Amino acid sequence: MWNKVDDILFLVAIGFYLVATVLYMLYIFVPSDNVKKGATTTLLTAFVIHGISFAARGVMAGHFPVTSLFESLSFYSWLLAGGYLLLELKYNLPVLGAFVSPLNLVMALCAFFVRQPAAPLPPALKSGWLTIHAVTSFIGEAAFALSFVVSVVYLLQERQIKKKKMGMLFRRLPPLNKLDDINYKILTVGFPFLTLGIITGAVWANYAWGSYWSWDPKETWSLITWLVYAGILHGRLTAGWRGRRAAIFSIIGFGCVLFTFLGVNLLLPGLHSYSRM
């Protein structure tokens, strides 16, 4: 029974994520304070329960549980929910929740369908670096997921204004400049974390395998992702890449993140292959 507790809690958390998603979507149609409060509270509850489930799994496994696809997805969706809650706290734009929460729900559901019991850690992974590497990389990638969502919303709103068709979305979605500004701030948080994730990964690789960098597909794609985001930030600071262009590149960047995260695991063999299904 006890080794099931994390699964059960996870399922409960998914239930709350589902309700939060419905409420955030409802908020677009019925923008009342009560709906907003309900949505935020539900998401926060889901986040807490999910966190407990994750911690329980960690305690049972005896290590930081990000060593399978299930665990990684679960941790990722947890960080995404947390990141969004921080965003809402800072900017109070619950409309974004209607876009983040479905993404989060899909991730949590995917995780649920590939769930597997916690396994003992392969000896190669036994290191404190695992935790640091995984946490920093995932924080970076969660930030990029938020940036992706904000960019999608930006493009939607931009399209409405350019087409001069003001539907209901136009009135509900935040102003362009605000979205652009938020996107930039998220990137300035995500990018250092990704950088740190790559550096700690290299240090740990040297420690475990005796080489900092071995051009394993995951490493290669992380580098590509890093270059894309470095490009966005550079372009923004020097050539004024903002608005639409910044949004499109953020979406491309998130594509790279997803490929690094999932595509490499599922399609390409390599050193990180322990996190396959």
Added chain:
Amino acid sequence: MDIFVVGLNHKTSPVEIREKLAIQPEEIETYFPNLLGAKVRELAALSTCNRVEFYFWGEEDGVDEIVSFVCELKGVSSDELKKYLYVYKGEEAVVHVFRVASSLDSMVLGEPQIVGQFKDAFELSQKANLTGPFINQLMSKALSTSKKVRTRTGIGESAVSVSYAAVELAEKIFGELNKCVCALIGAGEMAELAARHLKDAGIKKLLVVNRTFERAVELAKELGAYPMSFDEFDDALLESDIVITSTASQSFILDKPKMEKIMKKRKHRPIFLIDIAVPRDIDPQVDEVENVYLYNIDDLEAVVEENRRRREKEAVKAEAIVREEAKKFVSWLKTQEVVPLIVALRERAEAIRQAELKKTLSKLNLSDKELKAIEAMSSSIVNKLLHPVLSYVKKNSVSGDTKRIAPIIKEMFSLEDKDEDKDRNQRK
């Protein structure tokens, strides 16, 4: 006794008549208290540029009293005035008052000023001691209905004039406007109005560019802006976030290649161009440049037209809310009708109880505890006897049967017919 509305509005009367009848606040305080009497017991007056209306609690004849009073006050013949008047009674009157407060009867559907005007009119009538419990309740329910309509429907949500639509769009592009610089190129009524609205919305700085610099200086002074000559047009484009063009130029003053060059220099900061000029000042192709949002007068008109249609759709929801609230108010009114009857019944019963208690207790020598027990027994007998009667009265009041029942009850309990006068005296 009922709620009545008598008045005229922009739909039933020409502006000359409304001007003539407009009622000044001083007039309400000095003359209108004389109107109160047996026919008009409580009164509130609302006078705006689109309507002059009186809401009162009283008898049907009160309408004529008010009409002849106003005719005398304003020097209009009552035959002429009657052509423009409407009169509503009961639930219809309540619906009308709630619709007015909710801006459903306004010339521009959903315009917000009426709420403030309604509030002021209510306060003024209260200050002049014209209102009483019924009109007070009517007016405050009208205001709460108006608030409900505003929060639950989108009736006041989007701009229905070109200049406000421009402000709304600017806010959707830039968020808060307090960091935005706006440039007005050329002059013209609508362009100046848009600039004024943007200024009211809190823009940081307004630039005025004109072919003749003197005109720019003049206009800048008027608008609280910075004048610029037409040679500085490019600088204005570089500095501004919002540009309103309204020149008499026969050809485009801004085309795509020029805009592209300027956007590069601006580091692609978004720019909102509003071309109000006819013929147009800005080549429509400029809209293809990234982070440029170009709206011409037709685009803005289309936005406004769509908003107007949306308001009309929202008005249907609003009407439903108004009807529901009016129904609630009317049933409250009906229960109020029996209040004097219930009070009289209770007083009568209590008087009998006290008298009997006094008679009995003076003969007995009882302890405190025993006294209390007898007290309690007597009131519970009275209450249990009265309870079915009171609930019968209340139940029938909601269905409007008070007129039939009240005399029967009065006769049964030999109650005196004094409630009307008492009601009057209590208020004074």
